[in-house]
Amino acid sequence: MKELGRFDVIIVGARIAGTITAAALARRGWNVLIVDRARFPSSTLSTHLFFSDTLRVLRELDLVEPILAVDAPRLRWLRFPYVTARFPQHDGFDFALCIRREVLDTLLVEQLRSRTGVTLLTQATVKEVVRSQARISGVVIDDGLQRWTARAPLVIGADGRNSIIARSVGAGIESRVPPLFAWYYTYFVGVPIDPEPAALAFRGDYPELGAEYAAAFLFPCDGGLTLVGYGLEHRAFAAFRTDVRRHFFNGLRRIPDAWERVTIARQVAPIRGTGQLPNFLRQASGPGWALVGDAGCHKDPHTVQGMGDAARSAWLLAQELAQSDPEDRALDQALARYARKRDQDLRPMYDFTTFQLRSRVPEDVWEQFEERTRLDPKLAELRVAAMVHAVNPAVVYTPERVQAIAAGASLDGHDTG
């Protein structure tokens, strides 16, 4: 096998989590190898609403300007079935964006190409990790023509929910929740957009398929398109997928608010989607390795946390590593700190997303909490601020806070600016 060389860090995966980690470490002077099996421009199975938390991280790394230049409407409102509020002012960003992944991810990859200290390999698949004693010390890469060994004291898995790095290092599972929903989407032109553009979702059901809960969503995005999605409880997934197109449109038709906007528009792309959406939180690091983004934590997209979590975890890891040297003994301490902080950062929204939070408070308390969200705009604003991480989600999404808020606790003192 040929030797590709020795690097300070090898990152597997070059989308949100990988490109941010690579840009941040290269800026610190690290010699970075980043590898992706995709050929860019490349899409991925994902809708793509993202928030100010991602924009802030991209701005820190001088990656945001080309993203802001994309012709995607700035979405000022979140109008979801359980919460409606304006996006908060968050460090200069008071909007969300929805940019197709083949556009967004390609812009990020293109920017990486010109960064000093970054070697980017695309159309190259990592096949296995290399070990030296108890540590991970590199990877084996297949570029379609031959296999290469690349070596580094740190290997980072930014390789998505089926992460080969997580599997190879045996990353422990800290939480696992079975899939909750199946989500499908396509694109339309001609969907009317509100004067103040919003990310819209509407509640529905599909009793014939056994789903008491379903939802349609309409996110205005780049290219003059609107992303139109439909999803339903996972127990209806098997029946739904027997005829995706028919069930997608039958489901939408049952939700008048969504249907009336779609019926006057034109579908311009096939319907894509999946019900294979596991929820898990994996151990985030170990000797010589770390996981960022979906590789470390995957959850159902109904609370729209995936891209933001990927961006924030990548940033957090780079911040911790900044305090050590690649060959330094302090590396493992930095990795352990990262794992602790990532868990603290992700856990409240993960528990909310997976309904574990809801299961930890009495049902009537949860209903009071939801009722107050409907009636008290301050709480709706706080919940949206938590969703975009303009405030720490733990100010809302812990059993204690839900109980206190349901009982009428004051919401003052949480600056969303």
Ligand SMILES: Cc1cc2nc3c(=O)[nH]c(=O)nc-3n(C[C@H](O)[C@H](O)[C@H](O)COP(=O)(O)OP(=O)(O)OC[C@H]3O[C@@H](n4cnc5c(N)ncnc54)[C@H](O)[C@@H]3O)c2cc1C
């Ligand atoms: C249906 C659906 C809808 C979603 N909607 C949203 C949404 O609206 N908003 C949101 O924020 N999130 C959404 N998500 C989640 C979001 O897509 C992910 O959280 C996000 O893409 C994670 O980014 P990442 O960089 O960690 O991993 P990924 O985007 O999965 O990228 C991983 C990369 O690793 C590469 N890779 C994998 N294995 C190897 C290997 N062995 N060798 C080389 N390269 C490898 C892949 O080619 C890929 O490019 C959705 C997900 C789904 C499935």
